[in-house]
Amino acid sequence: MSNAKPARGFIEKTLGDITGALEQTLFAEEIARQGGLLQSLDPRAKLVGALALLIAISVSQNLRVIVALYALTLPVAYASRVPMGFYLKRVWVFMPFFTGVVALPALFNVFTPGAPLVTLIDLASPRVYLAITQPGVVTAAFLLLRVGASVSIAVLLILTTRWTMLLKALRVLRVPQVFVLILGMTYRYIYVLLHAANNIFLARRSRVVGRVSSAENRRWLAASMGVLFAKAYALSDDVYLAMQSRGFRGEAQVMETLAWRGVDWLWLAVFLAVAAGAVWLGH
């Protein structure tokens, strides 16, 4: 029994992770195709704007500025037809599992000494004292709000921009064409390999009856990783030959089909002005 449980656990966990990644991108593509506010903007304006806002959040030494920046994303998300339940949940429900756990101890006097807000334990002998301190709350809030606001900006960018467009926008940051090409191919082949992995795990899941020892499972998992590795390597050969036969000689050419309009200037100016204002206020 003790062996069967983790064995089923890791297959299902992995299947869940793979399905989650596939679902997430399908969801993002679906929202990116809708005609909302952010979707209508040039990806370069969004990318530069998002970076400026991320830096503003990162530089701010004032909690209210971070909260204000986050609050400003809400109407923009709404106008971009991002499901608000998802948008809020993605940050404030999932984040606490990681960052919340990290921020929690900082609340207490053990890690952040200072004026107590709530005293939890106060024993004279043996001396045990545990309290939530005022500086502790500020410190934890800095971490949580900063991470939450940053993730929100990144999520908005990802959800409202189709990945092919986002790739093209990278050129504006002087990312070399060959890197843009590699990123694009990687993104494309992640699906091929995710589907392959999904099939491997599903096949295993549907054929195994009874208990399998943990060691056997590890060997199987290593074999499937090895298969993927060999597959990726062989596939890269095929792709290379295919590229060569179509005239690829090592020079990457990414088609520039983006069209910059007046409204993009306007919004880029808005993003930059908000970011600059936040940097000024937060310093």
Add this chain to the structure above:
Amino acid sequence: MHIPDGYLSPATAAVMYAASLPFWYRATQKMKALVTGRLVPLIALVAAMSFVIMMFNVPLPGGTTGHAVGSALAAIVLGPWAASLAVSVALVIQALFFGDGGILAIGANVFNMAIAMPFVAFYLYRWLSGSAPIVSARRVMAAALAGYVAINVAALLTAVELGIQPMLFRDAAGHALYFPYGLETAIPAMMLGHLTIAGGVEAVATGLVIAWLQRTNPELLETFSQPGAATARLPRRAGLGLTALIVLTPIGLLAPGTAWGEWSREELAKLGLGYIPAGFDKWSNLWRAPLSDYDLPALNNPTVAYVLSALFGVALVLSAIFALGWLIERITRRGATRTA
């Protein structure tokens, strides 16, 4: 181990980008020289594979599961430069298209998982496996150990990057602005999980996949594992060690007191020597260093200044050594042509 945005100050994020850029540049140059154009699909496919492998839950004895990074595996099969590029691409895609790990933190994440990790794994694997045959059990053990050590080095780097935040960045009232725990908390907290579970996962995954490749695809392991191929390894390994030392520099801030034998005039008096040697007074004011006491006046934060001084000092020493090496090489070459 993916650091999200908000944990690192913008200054740290920028420094980590600056640290990663030369590796990217060098890796691209190296790969270009290998085979024209072959680089593009190879890096893309390995990056895609690395992305997928990071999703696998590896079961450990005892019932826990964890994710492997796969950098060590990629480094052993493809060599450190190609692995570095591929894992970098995977990390960029995770941050930019999936929201895993921060966008401003890409530099730091790449440095830990796509630069330090594959290089440590590769050279450790090569050193441990020596001249053992490709399909030997020794190579499996070497790969497992390389994976274990490499992920722990990456974790240590992550912990140091996080742990220096509260020392360097606080607001006017003294609140930590970013990651709130110092090195004394960050390092044990990070290492506890990595020396046990994450390290175990990486060791199991790397070792078992190498064992599987030995049985099915030994030719994949041959490219970078020929015992004779190890020439002129030392400078690069030394470079790696040097980088590690620079990264660890801030730990020096934890040490109380002054280094032995480097006392100032006032400290000498306090040591109970009873008198100040006459020569000390005579010579101690002869030279006022440009970065006196490692504290740049322009930067009010002494810690930032300390780290910057360290980097500046290393750069100065390195350029002096390279200049000397260049000079010696020129002189000896001229001598050689003259005798010939």
